[in-house]
Amino acid sequence: MAKGKSKHKWRANTLPALIMVGPVSFWMLIFIAVPLIYVFVMSFCSLDEYYNVTYKFTLSNYRRLIDIDYLKIYGQSLLIALLTTFFCILVAYPFSYLIARTKSKKKNLLYMLVIIPFWTNSLIRIYGWRTFLGTSGWLNTILHFFHILKEPVDFLFNKGATVLGMVYCLFPFMVLPLYTAIEKLDTSLLEASSDLGARKGATFWEIVLPLTSSGIFSGSIMVFIPTLGYFFVSDILGGGNADLIGNLIERQFQSGNNWPLGAALSIILIVVTLILVKIYQKMGGDMDSLGV
Amino acid sequence: MGKIVEIEGVNKIYGTNHVVKDLNITVEEGEFLTLLGSSGCGKTTTLRMIAGFEEATTGSIKVEGESIENKEPFERNVNTVFQSYALFTHKTIYDNIAYGLKMKKVPKSEIRERVTKMMELVQLEGFEKRYPNQLSGGQKQRVAIARALINKPRVLLLDEPLGALDLKLRKQMQLELKRLQKRLNITFIYVTHDQEEALTMSDRIAVMHEGVMDQIATPAEIYEHPATKFVATFIGETNIFDGCIKEIAGETITIGVENGDIKGKGKGFAENEFITVSVRPEKMNYSTEPVNGFSLTAYVKDYIYVGSIVKCIVVLSNGSEIKIERLAGQELPKAGDQIFLCWKEEDAVLIHNQDQVFFQAVENVELA
Amino acid sequence: MTRASKKRAGKISSVVFCCLVYIFLFLPIAVVVVNSFNATTSKPYLIWKGFTLNWYATLWENTALLESFGNTILLAAMSTLLATIIGTIGAVGMYKYKFRGKSVIDGLLYVPVVIPEIVLGISLLILFANVNIPRGILTLVLAHVTFCIPFVIFNVRARLAGYDNSVEEASMDLGANRIVTFFEITLPVLAPGIGGGALLAFTLSIDDVIISYFVNGQTKTYPLKVMESIKSGVSPDVNALSSLLLVGTIALVLATQSNIFKKGKE
Numbered sequence: 001m002a003k004g005k006s007k008h009k010w011r012a013n014t015l016p017a018l019i020m021v022g023p024v025s026f027w028m029l030i031f032i033a034v035p036l037i038y039v040f041v042m043s044f045c046s047l048d049e050y051y052n053v054t055y056k057f058t059l060s061n062y063r064r065l066i067d068i069d070y071l072k073i074y075g076q077s078l079l080i081a082l083l084t085t086f087f088c089i090l091v092a093y094p095f096s097y098l099i100a101r102t103k104s105k106k107k108n109l110l111y112m113l114v115i116i117p118f119w120t121n122s123l124i125r126i127y128g129w130r131t132f133l134g135t136s137g138w139l140n141t142i143l144h145f146f147h148i149l150k151e152p153v154d155f156l157f158n159k160g161a162t163v164l165g166m167v168y169c170l171f172p173f174m175v176l177p178l179y180t181a182i183e184k185l186d187t188s189l190l191e192a193s194s195d196l197g198a199r200k201g202a203t204f205w206e207i208v209l210p211l212t213s214s215g216i217f218s219g220s221i222m223v224f225i226p227t228l229g230y231f232f233v234s235d236i237l238g239g240g241n242a243d244l245i246g247n248l249i250e251r252q253f254q255s256g257n258n259w260p261l262g263a264a265l266s267i268i269l270i271v272v273t274l275i276l277v278k279i280y281q282k283m284g285g286d287m288d289s290l291g292v
Numbered sequence: 293m294g295k296i297v298e299i300e301g302v303n304k305i306y307g308t309n310h311v312v313k314d315l316n317i318t319v320e321e322g323e324f325l326t327l328l329g330s331s332g333c334g335k336t337t338t339l340r341m342i343a344g345f346e347e348a349t350t351g352s353i354k355v356e357g358e359s360i361e362n363k364e365p366f367e368r369n370v371n372t373v374f375q376s377y378a379l380f381t382h383k384t385i386y387d388n389i390a391y392g393l394k395m396k397k398v399p400k401s402e403i404r405e406r407v408t409k410m411m412e413l414v415q416l417e418g419f420e421k422r423y424p425n426q427l428s429g430g431q432k433q434r435v436a437i438a439r440a441l442i443n444k445p446r447v448l449l450l451d452e453p454l455g456a457l458d459l460k461l462r463k464q465m466q467l468e469l470k471r472l473q474k475r476l477n478i479t480f481i482y483v484t485h486d487q488e489e490a491l492t493m494s495d496r497i498a499v500m501h502e503g504v505m506d507q508i509a510t511p512a513e514i515y516e517h518p519a520t521k522f523v524a525t526f527i528g529e530t531n532i533f534d535g536c537i538k539e540i541a542g543e544t545i546t547i548g549v550e551n552g553d554i555k556g557k558g559k560g561f562a563e564n565e566f567i568t569v570s571v572r573p574e575k576m577n578y579s580t581e582p583v584n585g586f587s588l589t590a591y592v593k594d595y596i597y598v599g600s601i602v603k604c605i606v607v608l609s610n611g612s613e614i615k616i617e618r619l620a621g622q623e624l625p626k627a628g629d630q631i632f633l634c635w636k637e638e639d640a641v642l643i644h645n646q647d648q649v650f651f652q653a654v655e656n657v658e659l660a
Numbered sequence: 661m662t663r664a665s666k667k668r669a670g671k672i673s674s675v676v677f678c679c680l681v682y683i684f685l686f687l688p689i690a691v692v693v694v695n696s697f698n699a700t701t702s703k704p705y706l707i708w709k710g711f712t713l714n715w716y717a718t719l720w721e722n723t724a725l726l727e728s729f730g731n732t733i734l735l736a737a738m739s740t741l742l743a744t745i746i747g748t749i750g751a752v753g754m755y756k757y758k759f760r761g762k763s764v765i766d767g768l769l770y771v772p773v774v775i776p777e778i779v780l781g782i783s784l785l786i787l788f789a790n791v792n793i794p795r796g797i798l799t800l801v802l803a804h805v806t807f808c809i810p811f812v813i814f815n816v817r818a819r820l821a822g823y824d825n826s827v828e829e830a831s832m833d834l835g836a837n838r839i840v841t842f843f844e845i846t847l848p849v850l851a852p853g854i855g856g857g858a859l860l861a862f863t864l865s866i867d868d869v870i871i872s873y874f875v876n877g878q879t880k881t882y883p884l885k886v887m888e889s890i891k892s893g894v895s896p897d898v899n900a901l902s903s904l905l906l907v908g909t910i911a912l913v914l915a916t917q918s919n920i921f922k923k924g925k926e
Contacts, residue, residue, distance in 0.1 A: 020753025023746045028768040031806040035783035124902040128688025192378035194365040197395035229776025
């Protein structure tokens with residue numbers, strides 16, 4: 001009797017569970033967990049005289065990480081990431097507020113129009129910016145035509161252009177959580193605040209901002225972290241004058257051919273990500289509101 | 293007593309929807325005025341116009357003699373208790389109640405004093421550090437009231453504040469609110485669809501129907517002398533007869549209705565005018581013998597026992613049901629009896645009939 | 661100023677602001693599309709030399725470009741299919757069953773969402789190198805499925821949130837076994853979530869640059885081909901194909917997301 005019972009338990013519970021959860025568990029372990037372990041291990045490896053990776057333990061990669069040039073690049077990455085996040089919030093907040101609270105019948109359309117560019121190829125859109133901002137590009141041509149500029153100005157190949165490109169790519173990631181948070185705002189709370197004597201500014205500071213702060217946090221995480229790794233934006237628009245950690249890593253795996261160093265650099269990114277996510281969770285952030 | 297709120301010729305139109313039609317109300321200082329009506333009649337819109345969340349399409353609204361059209365809600369000396377309470381979920385009870393004072397930049401020590409007193413007044417001592425989501429419905433309601441009253445507004449606007457409470461709590465709160473209003477001597481403008489609530493609490497009731505104010509009067513006046521058919525049927529129960537005036541002899545008026553003739557008393561009517569007659573069930577009388585001037589016959593259909601009251605349903609020859617209401621123990625027609633309906637002439641309320649209802653005289657119909 | 665005129669002024673400035681933002685978002689797309697009609701013949705192909713439809717014609721002769729596009733579509737299709745299957749049954753399984761290590765798997769699901777793509781890319785590269793899998797279409801599929809699965813799972817999970825599983829019990833009560841119940845009952849209810857997740861996965865795969873960059877070997881996907889062209893000055897037929905793709909995607913999204921034309925919520 002007992003044998004039959006446990007066989008039934010197997011068929012009813014364990015087997016279906018295995019079939020359903022097995023593939024995803026297997027996949028995540030093999031293709032996420034294991035590679036990350038490899039990265040960790042690789043960061044302690046060294047190169048032999050033929051520039052091949054050898055399993056000889058060394059801390060030299062980590063020592064390279066605190067090279068002065070590298071430190072400059074970390075600073076630059078941090079600056080660009082902060083600026084990007086700042087400008088995203090600055091533009092996305094009022095924009096999301098207006099779209100989320102509009103009484104227009106086209107509300108859904110307005111929302112989709114923000115998401116649509118995100119579904120097209122980001123590379124080609126960044127290239128569009130290059131065309132627009134280049135010395136023989138549209139902006140210069142137009143400004144020259146209206147006699148605002150005599151000589152073409154190089155809008156490209158600096159940190160500003162890189163920030164612009166990043167803001168452009170990551171804008172929807174800030175809009176999405178903000179939109180969700182703002183939509184949930186109860187209008188009667190705003191009316192009550194006004195009823196009790198608060199002007200528009202006070203209502204915003206006392207009521208709107210605190211109740212939408214979760215959206216700001218989610219959005220900031222979703223913008224700040226990717227910025228550190230988006231090497232193609234800084235390549236195309238920054239032209240080597242706005243190198244990020246991402247660019248450093250990319251180089252080690254392509255031309256630089258120094259995989260252990262690249263792995264060590266990646267560890268920095270992983271650590272930064274983990275810290276930020278932990279802070280986010282500590283501040284009450286909801287993990288499910290990350291991601292699209 | 294002065295006029296504290298003056299609404300003159302106010303209309304509110306949303307697109308093609310005429311929600312408030314030519315409204316004129318003068319609210320007396322210190323009174324408890326209720327705007328009563330069913331959903332969509334315009335009562336909440338009117339309240340929101342006084343508060344400042346809607347703007348009148350035409351007409352003017354004055355508070356304390358000053359026009360408030362161009363004033364934002366935070367510039368007006370009125371406060372609102374919202375239907376959903378609208379408590380700030382991220383702030384403590386203390387901060388919720390202190391909010392209005394904080395906006396007026398009242399010094400912290402004075403805030404503390406006033407908030408403490410107010411919390412005592414609404415019996416919420418000890419709740420200072422709690423958050424709204426930790427409170428029951430009744431407690432949240434009291435926080436909403438405290439938060440509004442602490443600002444010493446000249447007028448308090450209440451938008452169906454008791455709707456979410458269960459029956460027993462609601463009855464309790466009705467008395468508490470009335471007591472509070474009398475004690476603080478603040479003008480209350482109260483919105484509800486519950487006619488019993490309106491009758492219990494108000495000094496005056498303004499009955500609204502499809503954007504129009506049908507009548508504004510004391511509860512007794514509204515009940516005893518409804519001005520329109522809507523008011524008559526909305527407040528309490530009544531029996532309605534539509535008919536045409538046949539004869540006027542002094543103040544006594546004979547009216548021909550579908551099932552026969554009836555009598556009533558009134559001034560300002562003309563012969564052949566279409567008219568509506570309302571007789572409350574408790575005033576409805578009957579006789580086993582024919583009565584002079586009344587030719588309505590009916591037979592008894594059913595009895596409904598409602599605790600201390602018994603309602604007897606009788607049916608006319610055209611099938612309409614009439615209610616006769618008596619206290620339990622008093623005499624009522626016997627089952628199966630045929631009776632003649634009658635009443636004291638002054639107990640019938642005569643209302644000009646705007647609808648011009650036509651009817652057919654029914655004669656010689658066999659009764660069951 | 662009256663309240664009404666203040667309101668109007670506020671409304672006008674809001675509309676202007678939003679328009680500026682939309683212009684910002686669609687500007688580079690407009691630039692690319694306009695440039696695809698540019699009759700320029702010399703690098704860097706930026707100066708406007710007149711209108712032409714030439715590039716839309718020559719584009720079909722650029723076999724390398726077309727091949728890369730074909731690769732991308734194939735890759736996206738296979739990845740989406742795999743990710744949707746694994747993700748759907750995974751989401752349902754994780755919803756119903758508790759097992760040891762569930763929180764670990766759950767945590768791992770967030771990794772591709774939160775971590776910079778470059779880390780995912782190089783970690784997979786190192787894995788493939790160490791296990792000696794030659795980089796090519798296979799590694800691309802494996803990589804794409806990896807970052808697609810979490811998005812499918814989150815979408816399906818959202819759908820599971822309000823799910824009442826007594827319908828499944830009713831199904832089994834009426835004689836259907838678990839597999840039949842899954843296909844007849846569970847799947848149809850979850851369909852919108854699965855559809856949303858699949859659509860998202862497909863889009864992510866088509867647009868993927870960073871991860872593909874590291875694991876592609878010699879196989880060129882369309883975004884990588886574009887990246888290559890950018891370094892040498894984007895040739896106009898790349899512009900033309902990109903314009904077709906941009907406009908096509910926008911039209912497709914507008915067409916399928918028909919609910920955007922319904923009234924906005926109150």
